[in-house]
Amino acid sequence: MKLMYAPQSPFARKVRVAAIELGLAGEIELVFQAVAPTKENEDYAAKVNPLRKIPALVLDDGRAIHDSTVICEYLDDLTGGGRMIPVSGPDRWDVLTQHALAQGMTEAAVLVRYETWLRPEERRWPDYVDDQWNRIEAGLDWFEANARGLEGPMNITHIALGCMLGYLDFRWPDAGWRDGRSRLTSWSTWLLRRNSFKQTVPEDVVPA
Ligand SMILES: N[C@@H](CCC(=O)N[C@@H](CS)C(=O)NCC(=O)O)C(=O)O
Structure with missing residues (x-):
């Protein structure tokens, strides 16, 4: 593959x-x-x-x-199914909904990146960028308030959220998403130290 x-x-x-x-x-x-x-x-x-x-x-x-x-x-x-996304029951819908939130936050972050890096300066729309940041912040607050749900075996929500937080650290290292979010901070410290995350740290390189 x-x-x-x-x-x-x-x-x-x-x-x-x-x-x-x-x-x-x-x-x-x-x-x-x-x-x-x-x-x-x-x-x-x-x-x-x-x-x-x-x-x-x-x-x-x-x-x-x-x-x-x-x-x-x-x-x-x-690999048999059910590890990334539970096959049925309430857990399936919780995981899929929380994953959709993490995914939407990542989409907002990528839009901000394109808007502030790719779009010609004279055509930029600051309110749009602020609005995307607002959605990201709201998602971070939601995960902070519900961080207890992040305990348990690794699934697609943990991975998507970890990649989202890693992307914030990569593109906006001074944005301060950890401020006031101690539970999300300690959870992400644990997550980002896993081998799977350490082996995939984002890099601004063009592979040969
Ligand atoms: N819903 C897609 C989003 C993928 C996505 O937006 N990827 C970005 C790179 S991080 C991309 O391909 N951007 C190119 C473009 O928008 O033209 C997924 O989950 O895979």
Whole structure:
């Protein structure tokens, strides 16, 4: 299997962490794919993901699977299922809902990144950026208030939230998301020290 990824991407990191946690990393070849809004990437769009986003997993028979959530579920299924996303019952819906929150926060952070780094300065919309930050902050507050739910075996919510927090540290090291959030801070310290997270720390490099 080939994972189309970039070392900066929090969504690709989510898949890489899940693969390590599930013991599948050795079966996945990482293939760098440069993506960005306005980058046409026609070949990638035609063969892998019409949305031109990473990550995508290309299977040995040529089929492509995306997005990060579906790939995590696919990898989970390969190893019997139920570890990343509970199969049924109330836990399934809690995990999926909390994962959707972590995922939405990550999407907001990536939008801020594009808005402040890629969009030409004269066309930027500061209220939009503030609004995205506001959503991220609200999500952080929710996880701080409900951090007890983060205890327990590693699942897709833990991974998505860890990748989100790692992305904040990577792109905005001075943003101070830990301020006033002691429970989330200590949980993330534990999480980010796991091998799966240590092996996938985001880097601003273009792989050879
Ligand atoms: N819902 C997708 C989001 C993926 C995503 O937005 N990836 C970013 C990189 S971090 C991307 O491909 N951006 C390129 C673009 O928006 O054109 C997932 O979970 O995989």
